[in-house]
Amino acid sequence: GQQVMQIPQYQHVQEGEDFTTYCNSSTTLSNIQWYKQRPGGHPVFLIQLVKSGEVKKQKRLTFQFGEAKKNSSLHITATQTTDVGTYFCAAYTGGGNKLTFGTGTQLKVEL
Amino acid sequence: NAGVTQTPKFQVLKTGQSMTLQCAQDMNHNSMYWYRQDPGMGLRLIYYSASEGTTDKGEVPNGYNVSRLNKREFSLRLESAAPSQTSVYFCASTLDSFSEAFFGQGTRLTVV
Numbered sequence: 001g002q003q004v005m006q007i008p009q010y011q012h013v014q015e016g017e018d019f020t021t022y023c024n025s026s027t028t029l030s031n032i033q034w035y036k037q038r039p040g041g042h043p044v045f046l047i048q049l050v051k052s053g054e055v056k057k058q059k060r061l062t063f064q065f066g067e068a069k070k071n072s073s074l075h076i077t078a079t080q081t082t083d084v085g086t087y088f089c090a091a092y093t094g095g096g097n098k099l100t101f102g103t104g105t106q107l108k109v110e111l
Numbered sequence: 112n113a114g115v116t117q118t119p120k121f122q123v124l125k126t127g128q129s130m131t132l133q134c135a136q137d138m139n140h141n142s143m144y145w146y147r148q149d150p151g152m153g154l155r156l157i158y159y160s161a162s163e164g165t166t167d168k169g170e171v172p173n174g175y176n177v178s179r180l181n182k183r184e185f186s187l188r189l190e191s192a193a194p195s196q197t198s199v200y201f202c203a204s205t206l207d208s209f210s211e212a213f214f215g216q217g218t219r220l221t222v223v
Contacts, residue, residue: 009151030209031209033212035212042201042214042215042216042217043154043201043203043212043214044214045211045212045213088154090212092208092209096161097142097161097208098156098167098169099144099159099203099208101146101153101155102153103151103153104153
């Protein structure tokens with residue numbers, strides 16, 4: 001089965017509310033990536049985290065990599081309707097070349 | 112640059128029919144992947160090819176075969192389609208095992 005678990009599966013928020021999705025692995029990861037998939041579209045790369053405890057920001061998006069490199073989070077501040085989509089974490093597992101995706105969190109933003 | 116190109120975009124098959132999904136990338140990437148996406152299941156890896164000449168099973172390889180024809184092309188074959196293979200299929204490529212993945216537009220396959 002998948003080695004990268006993601007929660008929650010769904011999240012409905014009102015526009016302006018914050019949103020967080022969490023990614024957990026049973027094994028230490030060399031790096032972790034985050035992708036966004038708009039409805040009807042394909043996943044698009046957002047960012048990669050490599051270092052233990054790393055925090056990166058992209059405008060209203062904040063990405064964190066855990067100290068043990070086994071978990072990660074994506075936080076969106078003050079959601080907008082343009083944030084609608086499914087957010088996936090992904091990591092190279094199984095010795096290096098196998099890119100495994102989490103189950104994704106589907107975000108819906110209501111006006 | 113086209114990036115990753117998948118064909119066809121849509122396909123309807125009858126149970127038992129066979130078909131090949133084509134994928135090509137023009138970014139000189141070493142690794143290529145096939146995923147299927149079903150509601151609530153995320154992206155599940157079917158097969159991948161770490162480099163030209165190699166292929167490996169992912170999480171859900173049963174019922175599929177792949178061919179890494181050359182560095183650019185990685186095809187996915189369904190020998191005898193089943194309704195359980197109704198899904199959206201994505202091909203992706205990466206430069207190496209430390210790089211971002213680029214995805215094709217997807218193939219929406221329905222098996223009736």
